[in-house]
Amino acid sequence: MVAVNYWIQLVKSRIVALFALAIAICFTVIACGGSPAQEQAQGSVSPEVVTDYIHTVLESDRTAYTKNVVNRLKKLEGKDKKDGVVPAEATESWQTENGVPLPAQMFRLGAELASEKGQFTYGLISPWNINDAQAPKSDFEKTAMEKVVEMGEPYKEYQEIGGQKYFSALYPDKAVAEACVSCHNNHPVHQERYPDKVFEMGDVMGGVMINLPVEGS
Ligand code: HEC
Known part of the structure; x- marks a missing residue:
């Protein structure tokens, strides 16, 4: 039982970590892609x-x-x-x-x-x-x-x-x-x-x- 709990805990923490990573990647992509305002300035x-x-x-x-x-x-x-x-x-x-x-x-x-x-x-x-x-x-x-x-x-x-x-x-x-x-x-x-x-x-x-x-x- 203890061992099962341990694994559930581990999987949960992995999922949280993965989720955090996904969010971080999303933010990076958005930030580097530039806001519409920035794009407008670059285009003109x-x-x-x-x-x-x-x-x-x-x-x-x-x-x-x-x-x-x-x-x-x-x-x-x-x-x-x-x-x-x-x-x-x-x-x-x-x-x-x-x-x-x-x-x-x-x-x-x-x-x-x-x-x-x-x-x-x-x-x-x-x-x-x-x-x-x-x-x-x-x-x-x-x-x-x-x-x-x-x-x-x-x-x-x-x-x-x-x-x-x-x-x-x-x-x-x-x-x-x-x-x-x-x-x-x-x-x-x-x-x-x-x-x-x-x-x-x-x-x-x-x-x-x-x-x-x-x-x-
Ligand atoms: C050691 C000599 C020398 C120095 C120092 C020098 N020049 Fe000249 N400069 C020339 C010569 C010779 C030419 C013509 C070069 C060529 O055939 O393009 C020339 C060309 C120029 C021209 C283009 C018009 C022309 O006379 O044909 C300008 C503008 C100019 N120099 C400004 C400057 C400025 C500003 C400085 C300092 C930051 C400077 N020069 C330093 C010798 C010099």
């Missing part, structure tokens, strides 16, 4: 939020590359860097000399690869561009660049290119380090083209343009 992320996300990734990668790669090299455009520990140079002519690309070049190399995928495009532009490919070209880019230089804030607007509608956002690219200012001000192309433009810390030096194709006309 605005293009503005998407470009903000893309911009965050681009800026973070560029800063991380500058801080953790370029800043550890012994030389930057022929000049010694006191904190450099790796015997290499970051230089514009990295392809013909023994060096690695400057942050802006690294950014462009990534932009070229991303554009090949045909989902969206991005790039650096500036009214005081060193690289011809990075001048504001269309009327849209010129207006956006003017506004960003004037206000120091992102400019976001819809535009149409070749029948395709885009949400485009231009984010200010500011002189956040002394190296931005000194390298651009002393660059031979800058000095020849824009002798009167002397960048100072905090100035808008250009912008990061992101073009996101959107549906509708």
